[in-house]
Amino acid sequence: MQVSKHTTWPHALPLRYLLAEVDADDQEHLWASCAAAEGLFVEPSPVPREVLALRGFRPEDAFMRTIGDADNSHAVIGDLAVEVWDEGGPQEWWTLKDVAVLAQLPDPDSPGLYDLVVGAGVVPDTDAGQPPKAPRFELFAGGRATPGGQASTVDGLFKSRPAPVPVPLKLIGCEPTELLLAAVHRPRRARPGWGHLVVLDRDGAVMAAVTLSLDLTDLRPSVLGGTLVDITMADGGDERPSPAVRPIWDRWHQGPATEPNLWAPYDSAGRTEWIGLTTRAWRIPAPRPDRSGAEYHLDGRFVTDAPGLHCAMAEALLGPGFYFGREWNAFKDCLCGGFGVVPPFTLNWHDSDVARQAFAGVFTDPAERLTYFEEVVRLLERNGVSVVLR
Incomplete structure (x- = not known):
């Protein structure tokens, strides 16, 4: 499914969501275009x-x-x-x-x-x-x-545990395709197994994609009227965001960040969600040529946790709204190339004492007693980055 072909429709309501089936060849096929969703933001089921x-x-x-x-x-x-x-x-x-x-x-x-x-x-x-x-x-x-x-x-590890009670997802004001209408009339056991709810920002670009089961339990004329329908899925999936991060999604609905440090006011969970949206904003990323040899400046004033470190690192190397790793292994992979910047280069880490103090006493290497901050600096230097701590 080429998203750009499905980002407009002849209705006065904004188009926010695309419901897509994923076939056996991992290809997407549009089921419906929708104006609203109820049940997209849900509290995670508590683990007993x-x-x-x-x-x-x-x-x-x-x-x-x-x-x-x-x-x-x-x-x-x-x-x-x-x-x-x-x-x-x-x-x-x-x-x-x-x-x-x-x-x-x-x-x-x-x-x-x-x-x-x-x-x-x-x-x-x-x-x-x-x-x-x-x-x-x-x-x-x-x-x-x-x-x-x-x-x-x-x-106590190996025993049966009850599955969590599924939380339905309702899609409001949807324009169905023939694929969806055909699926409705098939026996439930013959329906496609899973798909994606593709979330669009206000410009029609992909903002996120949530995996869910295509177990459709209800389709009826929409409360919004006209020829639209409302769809109920039995389970919206376990990739749905928490209500606590709704403000971050609302911010990203305006489009990817163009200013630095917009992630800074959030706690660790919010910063982690911010990084997740930097990866999903480019769901099918175009290859970007890797640059090397330049000099970059990292604003370290808000690097008080690991997600903040990776938010600041991505902004320093690529600019606001981009991705350059979310944790140790992903960051290490990014340094190998394919994300726009590759060593050697120079990184000026301003206000580095903020991170040094935030990670003091939190050791990730039990043998060498290195903090996460020290581990990242060592990884950069071993990969040919000249790190200047300011």
């Missing part, structure tokens, strides 16, 4: 808290420093990633959300091993099945950046 036990746990030293001694029964260590390995490598991935240590018991017969009891929300990152016959459990903190240790078993 559970109690799990990491048996035969051998922690990394840095992880133990986070937990503290056995008397510290209230340590909160954030999210943990769990990889389930067999002899061939990792087979499943899980996330333990907002992990709180409830108890830790040293194994009297095995020095260095523990039974660690935690409370957490459990989210499977892959389709969970039966554990391997002889599994090994690898744990990581900090978005898989920091090794946490190994465990022989994780009691």
Whole structure:
């Protein structure tokens, strides 16, 4: 589907959304053009808290420093990633959300091993099945950046959990295509499985794309009148944004940012959403030639967290509204080329002490005790960037 061919229509209402089917060849086909959506912004379903036990746990030293001694029964260590390995490598991935240590018991017969009891929300990152016959459990903190240790078993991990209750999505004032009308008359089991809700800004450019199931449960004449219809989808998908970030989407509806630091007033979650919109604003990015050898200036006044660092870095290298990584691995990939700037170049990091102080004491490299700020500087320098901290 070429979006530019579907950004106008003969109605007085602004066109805001395109509903597209995605076929087996990953090609999009327009189902409907729509004026409004109800249920696009939804609170994420809370993940129920559970109690799990990491048996035969051998922690990394840095992880133990986070937990503290056995008397510290209230340590909160954030999210943990769990990889389930067999002899061939990792087979499943899980996330333990907002992990709180409830108890830790040293194994009297095995020095260095523990039974660690935690409370957490459990989210499977892959389709969970039966554990391997002889599994090994690898744990990581900090978005898989920091090794946490190994465990022989994780009691309570493998069990059935109820699926979250789906939240419908209603599309208001839609002009259906023949594809949609044909799908309505097919048995539900024969309908296409999934698609995209493409969100347009006021100029008709793609602002975002939300993946959703095409389980259509209702189609009726629109409350807006005329020949338009209203569509109800059984589940709007789990990619929908939270109501808390609606102001950011409203800002991006005006078009990509043209001024620096518009992301700065937001908290970490808002800045993360801002970065997400920089990637989706160019859903099918045209190749940009990589420049090198220039001198750039990074405004460091608002670099108080990792999302802020990457917002400021992208603005320094490419300008407002562009993308140059959202976390460590993505940033490293961007430095390899294909995003408009490639080393060698010079980066003048103004007010660098703001970031140095914001990341003080937060170590991402347990062996070398480097903060995220120091890791980024080292990565830049190792890739041929001359970093001047001002």
